[in-house]
Amino acid sequence: MKAAKNVALLDYGLLTLTATLIGIGFIMIFSSSYQQAVMRFDLSPTYFAQRQLQWIVAGVVAMLACALLNYRLLERYATPLLGLILVLLVAVLLFGEEIYGARRTLAGGSIQPGEAAKLIMVIYASAWLTSKGEKIKLISYGLLPFSVVLGIVAGLIVLEPNLSTAILVTATAMTMFFIAGATPRQVAVCVAVFLLTCGLLFTRYPHARDRIEQMITAGGDPSQANNEQVQQFGNAFKNGGLLGRGLGNGDLKTNMPLPWTDGIVSVIGEEFGLPGTLFVVALYLGLTFRGLRIASRATDGFGFLLAFGITIWLVYQAIVHVAAATGLGPLTGVTLPFVSYGGSSLVINMAAIGMLMSVAHSTGRSQTNGVLANARFDFWRGYGRARLSSPRRLPGAASTARRRAGGRHIPRPSPRGAAISSRSAPSRGRAAPRRQLASSTRARFFGRGRRPVRRQ
Numbered sequence: 001m002k003a004a005k006n007v008a009l010l011d012y013g014l015l016t017l018t019a020t021l022i023g024i025g026f027i028m029i030f031s032s033s034y035q036q037a038v039m040r041f042d043l044s045p046t047y048f049a050q051r052q053l054q055w056i057v058a059g060v061v062a063m064l065a066c067a068l069l070n071y072r073l074l075e076r077y078a079t080p081l082l083g084l085i086l087v088l089l090v091a092v093l094l095f096g097e098e099i100y101g102a103r104r105t106l107a108g109g110s111i112q113p114g115e116a117a118k119l120i121m122v123i124y125a126s127a128w129l130t131s132k133g134e135k136i137k138l139i140s141y142g143l144l145p146f147s148v149v150l151g152i153v154a155g156l157i158v159l160e161p162n163l164s165t166a167i168l169v170t171a172t173a174m175t176m177f178f179i180a181g182a183t184p185r186q187v188a189v190c191v192a193v194f195l196l197t198c199g200l201l202f203t204r205y206p207h208a209r210d211r212i213e214q215m216i217t218a219g220g221d222p223s224q225a226n227n228e229q230v231q232q233f234g235n236a237f238k239n240g241g242l243l244g245r246g247l248g249n250g251d252l253k254t255n256m257p258l259p260w261t262d263g264i265v266s267v268i269g270e271e272f273g274l275p276g277t278l279f280v281v282a283l284y285l286g287l288t289f290r291g292l293r294i295a296s297r298a299t300d301g302f303g304f305l306l307a308f309g310i311t312i313w314l315v316y317q318a319i320v321h322v323a324a325a326t327g328l329g330p331l332t333g334v335t336l337p338f339v340s341y342g343g344s345s346l347v348i349n350m351a352a353i354g355m356l357m358s359v360a361h362s363t364g365r366s367q368t369n370g371v372l373a374n375a376r377f378d379f380w381r382g383y384g385r386a387r388l389s390s391p392r393r394l395p396g397a398a399s400t401a402r403r404r405a406g407g408r409h410i411p412r413p414s415p416r417g418a419a420i421s422s423r424s425a426p427s428r429g430r431a432a433p434r435r436q437l438a439s440s441t442r443a444r445f446f447g448r449g450r451r452p453v454r455r456q
Contacts, residue, residue, distance in 0.1 A: 011360045014294070017287045018338060018353050022059075022346075024280065025264070025339035026052055031248050032259040032267045033341070039254075048260055048341055055343040059350035066354025071362065074355070075302045078127035082149070085120045088113035089156035096160075104160050112344040114157050114165040118172070118317075119348050121153055122309035125173050129180040130301035136181055143186045146177060147193075163201060163208050164320065164332035170194060172313040176305055211330035222327030229263075232256045233325045236266035244273030260341040262333055265325040280339070284318045287311075294360045303359045310352045 029052050034045035041047070074081075088106070092113050096103035105112050128146065129136060136142035150173050157166040174194065178187050202209045211227070218225035222234030236252045239245065250270040253259045259267050269277045291311030298304040314337050321336040323329030335345045 011290075011294070011357045014287070014290045014353065014356060014360070017283055017290060018063075018350070021280070021283050021287075021338035022056060022350075024268075024283075025336075025341075026056065027247070028264055028267055028271075028339065029260045029341045031250070031271065032253045032256075032264065035254050036259075051343070052341055052346075055346045058343075059347045062347050062351040063354035063357075066351045067357035067361065069354075069358055071303060071306060071355055071358040072300075074123050074306070075127040075130070078124045081120045082124045082153075085113060085117050086152070086156070089117065089153070093156070093159055102160050102162060104162055114160065114162050115342075115344040115348045117153055117157060118165070118169055118313055119310070119352050121150070121169050121173055122176070122313055122352075123306065124149070125176050126302050126305035126309055129176060129305055134181075136177070137183050137186075139186070142177075142182065143189065146173075147190070150174075158201065161205060163205065164334045167198070168313065168316055168320065168334070171316055172309060175312050176309045179308060180305060208330070211332075215327065215330045218327040220327055222325070225327055227331060229257055230324075230327060230331055233263055233266040234327060236263070236270040237326070240270035240273045242273050244269070244271050244276060247271050261335060262331070262340075263325060264336055264340045265322055281322075284315065288315050291356055294356055294363070297363045298359050299363055303362060307356055307359045310356055314349065314352070 026049065030046065030049040033048040037043040037045055037047045044050075088111075092103055092106055095106065097105055097108065099105065104114055125146075128149075132141060136146070150170060154166040154170050157169065171194075174187075174190050177190065182190075202212060214225050214227045214230060218230065218234075222230045223238060225231055225234070232252055232255065236250065236256065239252055240250070245251075248271070250267055252270060253263070253267050256263050256266070265277065265280070268280060272279075288311060291307060291314070295304050295307035295311065298307055317334055317337050320329060320332055320334045321340070324331050324334070335342045337349045338346065
């Protein structure tokens with residue numbers, strides 16, 4: 001039993017994927033920065049690599065702390081965390097250091113509240129959506145208050161300005177809202193408002209409009225873009241060819257602006273070619289699968305949404321970065337998770353991985369308590385509410401299984417698919433859990449569950 005708990009705590013698959021990405025990032029940061037550190041900044045060749053190593057150590061501490069922390073505490077403190085990030089976002093507008101025409105950092109560039117806002121918004125959205133349950137389908141309880149909170153956070157990030165981060169936060173929250181049970185009409189309204197807001201922002205900020213035009217002009221070929229930086233990204237891919245030029249042998253990185261951040265993928269493509277680039281993409285696909293697997297096995301609604309939100313946020317950010325470097329999207333400046341140079345981004349991303357491990361640990365612990373919990377969120381046809389699929393009972397665990405089912409018999413749904421009210425069923429013991437997801441279609445994304453537990 002002790003060994004089973006240790007495996008669940010560490011989640012070696014997730015840890016291996018994350019460590020591999022961080023290792024690749026550290027090597028590529030040194031390879032892409034040692035020449036420019038000397039020639040452009042008059043620094044030590046290992047300056048950026050040493051700084052990244054310090055942030056890696058800080059990130060490991062944050063990851064282990066979050067992995068050991070019971071993730072359910074985050075649900076209790078979701079509102080204070082939201083208040084804290086709002087204060088930091090206001091502070092960066094008032095006291096932040098202006099760099100390249102934007103105020104995004106505090107404490108001499110060491111703290112970026114926008115990076116922390118991605119994770120904290122996932123935590124708050126997970127707690128808020130699970131607490132509302134079926135009420136999120138009502139406009140007055142679901143769409144309107146959720147849009148107000150999201151609009152305030154995204155609006156403060158836009159004022160920095162940092163449009164790419166604001167779009168990432170909004171897209172992640174909207175996806176979580178959809179997966180938690182929002183109606184198709186609510187989703188359509190969210191998408192329409194989102195697109196309209198993006199259009200208004202592009203007219204308000206000329207640089208954003210120019211980047212969209214550059215993306216359209218490039219037509220998927222970054223070497224044909226009107227932007228010199230994007231052209232260099234495309235030329236680096238072409239210079240690497242099919243198999244690459246070898247580690248440290250890239251030529252174009254010496255003249256590329258900030259290759260250790262925005263252009264890290266193009267440096268990988270130049271030095272390791274197509275196999276190296278596809279290997280990095282495969283690592284993110286593995287991270288996606290692992291995160292969604294943890295979410296599907298979560299033992300409660302908050303854990304499900306937390307793991308799901310963290311996973312899609314990291315995936316969205318990786319897609320945006322790669323799209324910008326390959327000319328398939330506008331140039332954004334968004335970092336590649338775990339690979340690009342950046343302190344705040346790396347520490348926040350590793351803390352998010354720790355929270356995923358905490359959710360996985362909770363699942364593994366529940367599997368050693370006499371019942372092998374199958375925590376996929378599944379839905380019988382005709383049910384209007386979500387529930388955890390029934391546990392697989394082991395010998396001598398019948399009472400535990402009934403207790404986990406709320407101490408009541410859940411009848412099979414009628415052939416016509418009529419919803420069965422929980423109030424009409426006899427109950428005993430403690431009441432059924434109140435905080436459960438409220439979707440009857442989205443959770444089938446993770447598969448169909450087993451039959452409900454019947455009273456013995």
